[in-house]
Amino acid sequence: MTFDSVKSWREQIKNILRESAKIVDILFIYTAFRSEDERYALELFWVNTPSPASRNIAETVIHEGFLGKPAFDAMQESAISHAALLPSPLREMSRELVELETKTFGLAIPVTSGIVGIGLRLDREKDATDALIVESILTAIVNIVSSVMAVTTYTREIERFATRDPLTNLYNQVAFWDLLEYETERSKRQKYSFSLLVMDIDNFKAINDTCGHEVGDTFLKQFASLVKTAVRKGDVPARYGGDNFTAILPVCDEEQAYIVAKRIIESLRALSLPSPEGVRAKGTVSIGLAVYPGHAAEAKDLFLLADSMMVQAKTLGKDRVCVPSEHDTVGALRSLGGKNILIMEALGQKTVVPYFQPIINMKTRRVEAYEVLTRIVTPDGVIAAAEFIETAETMGAIGRLDYQLIERTFEKVKKERYDGALFLNLSPKALILSEFIPTVRSLLREYGINPAKMVFEITERDTVKNLGLVEKFIHDLRSEGFRFAIDDFGSGYSSFQYIRKFSIDFLKIDGEFVKNMTEKGTIEKAIVTSIAALAKSLGIKTIAEYVETEQIMSDVESVGIDFAQGYYIRRPSPELL
Structure with a gap:
């Protein structure tokens, strides 16, 4: 099934209804499965336009069918919609003359379920041919709806992982760049400053080599936690990669950003983790700071300058924060490249x-x-x-x-x-x-x-x-x-x-x-x-x-x-x- 066909699945259901109504006395087809907000979405597709009374009868019959099925308890709170193929009114129907044929289905990975059904008018006895036709229609609908569920659910799950670093749960590098570009454009429009911190844990390889990678991973998670504690609500910390971290600080000038950077440095100095070898894992961090628009007017230039300041902090002895001087410009950096x-x-x-x-x-x-x-x-x-x-x-x-x-x-x-x-x-x-x-x-x-x-x-x-x-x-x-x-x-x-x-x-x-x-x-x-x-x-x-x-x-x-x-x-x- 192609992505285009997934997007047009309702039209496919209507086509099945249109063709099926020529050979079986169908009143409606319905589908029900969990939507993005975790509620069940119940959709009814009618051949002719039903009256409010006919709609109520159909909804009642469908909900009665959910009783005794624990997986569909939440269906009682479902969002309901109706659509009709033809504008001509449906001949009034009664509860006694409506028969429901249903088929449930589920997906193992991810675990989710749904149900589809056909509402038939009981004007005559059904024969074996009718039963075979109805079963074929239900199978076709299940194939369409289960594909829709699979693609929708897989996409939602994957997107959840796409912006986050799995170890620290901070934003990852890709998300960081999108957010930095966004903050730069927003700051241009609203004419305010923001600051960027680029952080690199000093001698992190020694922690891995001495204490083991498991302790190293724990150290990174603890550092991420203390960065989140040090910044304000609304600031954007990220793991850029390895032992490199960043933080976007909206509406934050150089003095305020410097205070945040010093808070991170002091918090890491106090961190000490035990290891199986008996050696305690301790570390420091070097931080580069740059401010928009005072130091740079474009996102990439701002990062280049903050990153250069981080390198300068390491050169000067590590465990410190460095801020650009009047000589530390993007132009000067590029001329030396x-x-x-x-x-x-x-x-x-x-x-x-x-x-x-x-x-x-x-x-x-x-x-x-x-x-x-x-x-x-x-x-x-x-x-x-x-x-x-x-x-x-x-x-x-x-x-x-x-x-x-x-x-x-x-x-x-x-x-x-x-x-x-x-x-x-x-x-x-x-x-x-x-x-x-x-x-x-x-x-x-x-x-x-x-x-x-x-x-x-x-x-x-x-x-x-x-x-x-x-x-x-x-x-x-x-x-x-x-x-x-x-x-x-x-x-x-x-x-x-x-x-x-x-x-x-x-x-x-x-x-x-x-x-x-x-x-x-x-x-x-x-x-x-x-x-x-x-x-x-x-x-x-x-x-x-x-x-x-x-x-x-x-x-x-x-x-x-x-x-x-x-x-x-x-x-x-x-x-x-």
Whole structure:
């Protein structure tokens, strides 16, 4: 069942009712299942428009059918709606001439249930043919409604995990960036200041190495707790990753933010956790502080400056907070950036090269595609994309990097006569750059490559606000044969906007969930299982990233993922094998 058909499920019920009424004397069809607010939603679909009296009779008959069924006790408080196919009035009905045929159903994961039924007019005795027809109609309705329930419930559960760090329950990095952008725009409109703290626990690796990872995890949770205690209600703490944390402090000037930062530092100094080795885990934190708009007027610049101040705090001896001076400006930081020079030299000398990581079919174990990864070759070695992509975006050079990468990839593909699929990471913003798609089309023609072999991975590095415009571009490109995947699916709630808006061929499940399934990964495995079930319901193929061990490979296979990639299969390489 596709996502479009799930969205139009009521129309499908009406179609079944319209056709069934031609052969069986049906008064109405009804469906009842738990809605998003945990109440049951009871919907009645009539052939003709019923009078208020007929509606009451139908509701009474249906509710009588719920008696003695504990799973549907809450149905007595259900929200009720009526819809009719025809405007012509229904011939008045009586309680004695209404027979109800029902069918219940349930889903094991997640646990939920529903019921569907048909209201028949008892004008004559039913025969075996009538019973067979009614049973077929009920089965068709159950198939539709259970698919709706599954997709709705899976999506709701996954979205709940998408914005939170599973260890600390703070916002995660993706949510942090969305909230920072939001706070920046709000502050611009309302003309007030806000502050940003970037925090890094000092020598956290030593805690892990000395006391063990379990104590390390407990230390991180305790730090998250004391940060939440130190900030005000309405402030936004987040775990940026590893031992890095942030806090957005709305309507907060430098002096107030400094007081909050000092409170966090002093609270952590007092924290001491026991460990199995007998050594107590203690730590300190280095904090960088920056204020909008005094220090920076854009979200990324504000983070860059606060992060730089955090590094300065570590350089000065750790366990302190640093605030920008009049010399610590974003412009000064950028003018010193060696990565800017690296990128400009790579573009000028054409040292941007593709690396290929195979994607295998989990059933056949054969390579069916490669993900194309960006690398820069220097005299000192090969530099991975993670080291320079954000800088390239800040410089506005990401488009030129993509063009060189695609051209070098197509050269390799043509030379090696490779005929499989190619997955290429792509910011949604690239889709609406006027020159991007024409350039790709031109390169495809030049190297004789079928557009159907190209799979663009939509990433969330730059979430585009006008999703409608991107939707049009994707629709047009799909008509030419291009395919699309959502990268790092489950890591952010923009992913779910994409799956609702766009026609997607693949979901690449966030590798953090995949690689943590095998350890204390009850939540992670539940998330991956839910994503696989959701994708299957929508007819979308799934790909597991970060498959790094045989055990992860086995777990990926057990939850029904279609494809896999990772170091266990093969590391990225400049060669197509």
